[in-house]
Amino acid sequence: MLQHLARLGIAPADVDYLMFDHLHTQDLRRWIGTTGPQADLGGTVEPVFPNAKVIVQRHELLAMTQLHPLQRPWYQPETYRDVRPDAFLAVDGSLVLGPGVAVVETPGHVYGNQTLVLNTSTGIWASSENAIATECLTPEHSRMPGVARWARTWQQEVVLNANTIETTADQNNSLIIEKTLVDRDQSDPRFLQFFPSSELTASWANPGTTPTFTHKAIRHTA
Numbered sequence: 001m002l003q004h005l006a007r008l009g010i011a012p013a014d015v016d017y018l019m020f021d022h023l024h025t026q027d028l029r030r031w032i033g034t035t036g037p038q039a040d041l042g043g044t045v046e047p048v049f050p051n052a053k054v055i056v057q058r059h060e061l062l063a064m065t066q067l068h069p070l071q072r073p074w075y076q077p078e079t080y081r082d083v084r085p086d087a088f089l090a091v092d093g094s095l096v097l098g099p100g101v102a103v104v105e106t107p108g109h110v111y112g113n114q115t116l117v118l119n120t121s122t123g124i125w126a127s128s129e130n131a132i133a134t135e136c137l138t139p140e141h142s143r144m145p146g147v148a149r150w151a152r153t154w155q156q157e158v159v160l161n162a163n164t165i166e167t168t169a170d171q172n173n174s175l176i177i178e179k180t181l182v183d184r185d186q187s188d189p190r191f192l193q194f195f196p197s198s199e200l201t202a203s204w205a206n207p208g209t210t211p212t213f214t215h216k217a218i219r220h221t222a
């Protein structure tokens with residue numbers, strides 16, 4: 001990320017906002033600094049982004065203050081217990097951050113899940129972890145074994161990232177909203193400009209899960 005910012009000519013001190021679709025497994029300490037020493041990081045951590053606020057849904061911040069036992073393995077409290085509290089910007093629901101950039105509330109995977117939505121030269125993109133592959137939004141075009149058949153058999157319009165432990169039905173509705181918001185891919189209109197924040201990639205170690213289509217990156221000219 002830091003190399004990418006350097007290529008764009010953006011200094012870390014000029015970054016105003018950081019955002020994740022949710023905070024499972026995110027270790028924020030290096031990004032926003034800590035208020036006390038961290039045994040595994042050799043002392044109190046100075047922030048990489050001293051002026052940035054982490055945009056997070058208030059729902060998620062509240063849930064993190066007293067984790068449900070099933071959530072503990074996903075959140076790893078030791079990675080955020082001592083981060084600077086003033087580095088969070090709690091928001092309620094969807095909002096426009098600036099021209100062409102919005103946060104859309106997409107509850108389900110966690111109550112405070114959110115999606116980054118961008119309007120670019122190629123049209124509208126959305127990025128979240130609600131699905132692990134772009135073809136999960138148009139499963140009828142998937143060549144991954146079982147995906148199209150499963151969607152057809154169960155009359156499902158989308159195929160979810162399935163490790164949800166809160167409200168799966170809400171996550172389904174959220175993914176339908178994302179599907180509705182985004183434009184089609186310009187090179188292959190069977191697939192949409194939904195960028196999975198943990199995009200499935202082919203691996204010899206996982207036979208049968210090679211995606212039919214991947215974005216690899218969001219590319220645009222403005």
Ligand SMILES: [Zn+2]
Pocket residue numbers: 022024074109129
């Ligand atoms: Zn998660």
